[in-house]
Amino acid sequence: GYHKRLFENALKYHSGEPVSGILLLYSSCALHVIESCIGTIHFIIQDLASLQNQEQNALFQEIKVLVVSHNIPSRLFPDWYVTTVTPSVTYLQDTTQAQSTEEVLTECLVLLFKLAAYVPKTFEDDSDDLNNDLHTLAPELIIPAETVNYLCDTEEFPSPEEFLKMYLNPLQPAMDSGMLLTVLGT
Numbered sequence: 106g107y108h109k110r111l112f113e114n115a116l117k118y119h120s121g122e123p124v125s126g127i128l129l130l131y132s133s134c135a136l137h138v139i140e141s142c143i144g145t146i147h148f149i150i151q152d153l154a155s156l157q158n159q160e161q162n163a164l165f166q167e168i169k170v171l172v173v174s175h176n177i178p179s180r181l182f183p184d185w186y187v188t189t190v191t192p193s194v195t196y197l198q199d200t201t202q203a204q205s206t207e208e209v210l211t212e213c214l215v216l217l218f219k220l221a222a223y224v225p226k227t228f229e230d231d232s233d234d235l236n237n238d239l240h241t242l243a244p245e246l247i248i249p250a251e252t253v254n255y256l257c258d259t260e261e262f263p264s265p266e267e268f269l270k271m272y273l274n275p276l277q278p279a280m281d282s283g284m285l286l287t288v289l290g291t
Contacts, residue, residue, distance in 0.1 A: 111152055112185070115145045124149075127186045127224065131250040134257060135165065138217060140180045146173065147272070154265035169262040171210065181221035190247055206261050213248050213256065220246045 112124045122142035129136040139149055150170060157168050204212075223243055256262065263271060 108185075108187070111149060114152075115141070115148045118144070118148060123185075125180050125182045125185055127182055127188070127220070129248065129253075130187065130189045131253060132191075134250055134253045136248060136253050138182070138221075140177075140182060143175065147269075150265045150268060154269055157265060167257040168265050169257050169259070170265060170268040171256060171262055172214070173268075181218070183225050186224060190250070206256075206259050209252060209255055213252055216246055216248050220248075 108128060115124065116122075122145055124145060125140045126138040127136075128138075139146060141149075153165070153168050156165060220243070223246055227242065
């Protein structure tokens with residue numbers, strides 16, 4: 106219900122550009138991939154920031170913005186998909202602790218690209234089937250909950266509120282510091 110209302114409100118303000126992507130719901134976390142125009146993405150991030158400010162009553166806690174990209178040539182997902190991810194019977198050892206944050210993020214993005222290639226081919230007629238079948242048909246493409254929790258807990262990615270501050274404020278680097286800023290986006 107939350108996402109449906111959010112996307113309907115986004116369409117009111119940014120008409121003509123529907124939202125596509127995927128929402129993976131785990132027992133303790135969620136992973137959103139949202140594709141739309143920059144105005145809609147900005148609106149959604151603002152809403153997530155206001156959600157996070159509700160503290161203990163918030164729908165989501167520890168929200169992080171991992172990647173925002175501009176000028177992508179085509180969408181990964183033709184529609185909006187939602188699936189509940191249930192843990193597999195065999196529990197794999199959590200390897201995120203032995204990896205750097207860059208390695209964990211790269212692994213996560215690679216799995217998302219593979220998932221994006223798989224979903225439209227398999228569920229092109231009925232996105233409702235995705236909720237029941239994805240974790241059983243392609244468990245190797247599902248990002249482990251431990252990975253999502255690890256990325257949410259890291260300080261290297263901004264919260265929606267921090268992202269908006271960076272997005273809305275002009276960049277003023279110290280010219281003699283030798284620092285390099287890399288911004289990733291969708």
